[in-house]
Amino acid sequence: MPLSPSQTRVLLEQLGHRPKKQLGQNFLIDGNIVRKSLELAEVKEGDHVVEIGPGLGTLTQALLDAGAIVHAVEKDPVLGSHVEAIANNESRLHLIKGDALVHPLGDLPADVSDYKIVANLPYAISTPWMATVLEDRLPCVMTLMLQKEAAQRYAAKAGTKQFGAISIFLHAAFDVLPGHDVSGSCFYPKPDVGSTLLHLRRKAAPFRFRPQSTQLIREIFQQRRKQISSLLRKSNSDTASHWLESLQSIGIDPSARPEQIDAEKWISLEKLIC
Structure with a gap:
């Protein structure tokens, strides 16, 4: 279960870690959102799941508890070591301590084509990371916690001010389903911007531009x-x-x-x- 705000604060103090705004370190503290993420992605035993920025490992632990094989990428070395510790040598966790823009799919094996992405995506990298994913193997499902503005761009229709290149590329390959707005109180520290839990499902015949x-x-x-x-x-x-x-x-x-x-x-x- 996610930690409460006070528990999160105490744990961060024990780790000697201050949340880094530039890395989008707003930690999820709402168990309902964690459950909703797994439900939308229909995570089941044996699924290969990519997670970006596991942070304190709340979502990571839920994915492992569901039986998933988790390919996580964490840029912050302190948080990466913490996630390894709470996973307690779980063989289904494959963690890369590095940049998600360099390792957008973690260490996902080259022969795995049917995989999912479930992530509380760091806001600063959302669009460049998504552009990189769209050039690689397309996941069958993506359930992403995003800055509300980014989610609006991803889901935008023509004729709206949010509609842009990334909207076109996503709608060509995925059904972008209605998102769920998430209160800032679901995170610690509380972010300055709104968040949306967005669900994308790969089309039966996804299209990619040259x-x-x-x-x-x-x-x-x-x-x-x-x-x-x-x-x-x-x-x-x-x-x-x-x-x-x-x-x-x-x-x-x-x-x-x-x-x-x-x-x-x-x-x-x-x-x-x-």
Whole structure:
């Protein structure tokens, strides 16, 4: 079970550790959220589960108790050693003490394609880490505690101010299910921003853009309020000229802004080339 705020404070003092804001160290202290995370991900015995930033090991212990094989990445050496200690040499815990942007899937074996990600994701790395995951083996499920703003970007639909490149890439490969807002009182220390528990399930036929198209979409969304035809004309990407010729054939108004074009239309543009 998660520790109470006072127990968490005492444990951190015993470890000689002060929570580091730059690493997003806000520790989960609500058992209901832990249970909800495992329920959404349908964690069962024998599942390979990647966890990012286990912190004090609350979620890690729950995953191990459920019988999962946990591949965790913890950047903070003090917290990494603590997680190892509470796991008590459990063979199903595989912990890397390092940067999740360097080890986005921990030590997940190369031959494991059916895996899950369950994590209280450090806010500072959420989008670059997600971009890296989308270039690797896609998990069948992701249940992520995120900064509310990041969750809104991930789940955003075309026509909203949150809609961007990461929204397109995620909606192409995953069903992004409605999130659950989580109170700041569920963490110690209490974060300055809101949090959301977001659930993503891999589509039966996930779609991934080619690297050059991924780069082009990111480039386009840097000027999201300009006309798509103008942005494609100015781009040096070979893909841009093909997309420009194809806009009207798939129902995209050349004067539309990138933020107005839904994920399916971007996929259609890519499929014309693929």
